[in-house]
Amino acid sequence: MKALVLSGGSGTRLRPFSHSMPKQLIPVANKPVLDYVLENIRDIGIRDVGIVSGDRIDHIGAAVGDGSRFGLDITLLRQDAPRGLAHAVLVARDFLGDDDFVMYLGDNMLLPGIEDAAAAFRQDRPAAQVLVHKVPDPRAFGVAELAPDGSVQRLVEKPREPRSDLALIGVYFFTPAIHDAIAAIGPSARGELEITDAIQELLDRGAFVKAVEYDGYWKDTGEVADVLECNRKVLSDMQGRVEGHVDEHSRLSGDVVIGPGARVVRSRITGPAVIGAGSLIEDSQISAYTSIGADCVLSGTSLGDSIVLDGARLSGVSDIVGSLIGRAATVAAAPVNAEGHRIVIGDHAGVEVAA
Structure with a gap:
């Protein structure tokens, strides 16, 4: 089995930090989020890892090197623009070959790891396995509707009236069957190749798609509040x-x-x-x-x-x-005789000053 880590995206919700560094390298407890991702992959026995990134690929490469400090072999794969998660799989097609693989979004924190999910995939080897997590408002997520046996019946992207509270989170397991499914879909309304559409294509073909509910700590570190929450969680342990x-x-x-x-x-x-x-x-x-x-x-x-x-x-x-x-x-601190606050602040930044 191989791993594919997605480390692209513009990180608009983390500006101004994402202007100068990939969001995946923002530290939690003094360690980049991407390090936690790579350690979780190592802990499920995978060695070959491809990292897909865009114009920040040199930053990613400088941070992770060849992967040896994690016990991994890392291959960097350039994506010309953010064209969707399924497009990232296309970019990595030669690297992945005909191996099973886990696809992991590089800005997601999952503690204490994904070992149980990996064991479940290896045991049953469905065409695809998605990790899901109960959320209070699923309308902002892809949502999985499940059969009683835990298999996925349908995936719905950002439903207005969700039939399930199980949101797809940033880890997917695939057999090579996903490649034919991706080849059969077209871009979504937002112009991207959606991995949810590819998984739905598998379902429409009658393939077995399994959902595993992740009951550990999960957070998409897409905003400053999320990063601070993760920091509190990691420091607590x-x-x-x-x-x-x-x-x-x-x-x-x-x-x-x-x-x-x-x-x-x-x-x-x-x-x-x-x-x-x-x-x-x-x-x-x-x-x-x-x-x-x-x-x-x-x-x-x-x-x-x-x-x-x-x-x-x-x-x-x-x-x-x-x-x-x-x-x-x-x-x-400002000089004692200063008449007010002096602020030098960049684009898209935010500051709060006590009244």
């Missing part, structure tokens, strides 16, 4: 350790990870939290559910429930909560 230096005037409580070369000086950190390698936390207070990236400097700052990316500098600012601060960003 992390055990504290200190590999850097914490001075005698500082206090750690709860599970706190201090990375190699990081320094904590006259500061208080309440876990769960992680401080990246080489960062300096000085005269600051870090509250729970916070991830500080590598080589950051925080001085005279208080923040919590936030993610700070590598190389950021925060000085003299307080009460920062629920925030995502980009790479090498600077957040500083």
